[in-house]
Amino acid sequence: MLGDNKQAEGPVSLSPDIVEVLARARADLRMGLGVVIAEGQAGALVLGAEALSPQRLADVLALGGAPVLAITARRAETLKARPYDGDLARIVLPKDATVAWVAAIADPADDLRSPMKGPLVAARGGQAGLHRLGLKLAKSARILPAVVVLDLPDARAFADEHRLTWVDAALAAPVLVEASPLHPVVAARVPIEASEAGRVHVFRPEDGGEEHYAIEIGKPPRDAPVLARLHSACFTGDVLGSLKCDCGPQLRGALAQMGAEGAGVLLYLNQEGRGIGLANKMRAYSLQDQGFDTVEANHRLGFEDDERDFRIGADLLKRMGFRSVRLLTNNPAKIAMMEKTGITVAERVPLKVGETLHNRAYLATKAKKSGHLL
Numbered sequence: 001m002l003g004d005n006k007q008a009e010g011p012v013s014l015s016p017d018i019v020e021v022l023a024r025a026r027a028d029l030r031m032g033l034g035v036v037i038a039e040g041q042a043g044a045l046v047l048g049a050e051a052l053s054p055q056r057l058a059d060v061l062a063l064g065g066a067p068v069l070a071i072t073a074r075r076a077e078t079l080k081a082r083p084y085d086g087d088l089a090r091i092v093l094p095k096d097a098t099v100a101w102v103a104a105i106a107d108p109a110d111d112l113r114s115p116m117k118g119p120l121v122a123a124r125g126g127q128a129g130l131h132r133l134g135l136k137l138a139k140s141a142r143i144l145p146a147v148v149v150l151d152l153p154d155a156r157a158f159a160d161e162h163r164l165t166w167v168d169a170a171l172a173a174p175v176l177v178e179a180s181p182l183h184p185v186v187a188a189r190v191p192i193e194a195s196e197a198g199r200v201h202v203f204r205p206e207d208g209g210e211e212h213y214a215i216e217i218g219k220p221p222r223d224a225p226v227l228a229r230l231h232s233a234c235f236t237g238d239v240l241g242s243l244k245c246d247c248g249p250q251l252r253g254a255l256a257q258m259g260a261e262g263a264g265v266l267l268y269l270n271q272e273g274r275g276i277g278l279a280n281k282m283r284a285y286s287l288q289d290q291g292f293d294t295v296e297a298n299h300r301l302g303f304e305d306d307e308r309d310f311r312i313g314a315d316l317l318k319r320m321g322f323r324s325v326r327l328l329t330n331n332p333a334k335i336a337m338m339e340k341t342g343i344t345v346a347e348r349v350p351l352k353v354g355e356t357l358h359n360r361a362y363l364a365t366k367a368k369k370s371g372h373l374l
């Protein structure tokens, strides 16, 4: 897998390439360890706000310089902080900043109880591009999109001295917007309630990220539109039978229809919470209990409405030999993305199941704000 994107110089096939370095960086951020993102000599130390320990914060403050807390413009909007750099805002860290202060900016859990966080001073200039990459990395690590950042004059030396993962920004930037190629690992027969002719395929990405699954029902011909569903993981709905959404009934309804027709493919994409991960989805649920709708909750957390990468679904279909689908969905964004990535949507098959008293408002919000078809 070592390509042209090696970070180290020379013939060092045993050294990690940029994709592998980024996988390490994600793990580091999740644990609360800093990573260094660099552009030439200069760079930035980046630590995930959510996992920051008091000792590490004290050590960052002791280094001097001008540490900031980088957040998304979405989160800044709630905090009434100025996003001087488009989608990014940087809040100056006070000299006596505590982890509680950082958490209060990063995490909206207590926004309503303690709305006054300020005065917040927003920074301009500095290494905005590197800070933006830090936020992207935090999002892809499925932690809150908020990172403590300190610009470093000699990034390489700092990373070496503290044995921190060192990320070359120029190599990382294009990788972070690409969907990692998926490779089939194994497939086996699994008879399921909906059909005895079920087969589960496991696909693994190259970037150390989540595996995705395809459930093939029967033997759908590759030269005709296949009845297909792109289902994003929903632990609460799929497994627990949550009444807050319609995911469980949609999952079972789609499989049942494929079983009845004798053929189909359901892609089970591990994009929990529309791509923000289960922990952040539970944060969103907690905000929903405070009165915010599903879209507002995502924004207050610093995320976009939908952080999923639907290219993954299209890639999987192509890998399995499908070129055209009868797509079970109510979401026009899925149809648009299929078409964009070269999969023909021969027909949209509506999937209307599982409306409950608890999810009525959620479904209405999706129709109103995310363009879902009723």
Ligand SMILES: Nc1nc2c(ncn2[C@@H]2O[C@H](COP(=O)(O)OP(=O)(O)OP(=O)(O)O)[C@@H](O)[C@H]2O)c(=O)[nH]1
Residues within 6 Å of the ligand: 230, 231, 232, 233, 234, 235, 245, 247, 250, 271, 272, 273, 274, 275, 276, 281, 284, 285, 294, 298, 328, 329, 330, 331, 334, 366, 372
């Ligand atoms: N962030 C967030 N995610 C949610 C919420 N409720 C459900 N989800 C997630 O939303 C996703 C639902 O995905 P899909 O079943 O593909 O639904 P969809 O995009 O509405 O499209 P169709 O069902 O195809 O019409 C799953 O990943 C759920 O975990 C919520 O309130 N907040």
Ligand SMILES: [Zn+2]
Residues within 6 Å of the ligand: 234, 236, 237, 238, 245, 246, 247, 248
């Ligand atoms: Zn759900």
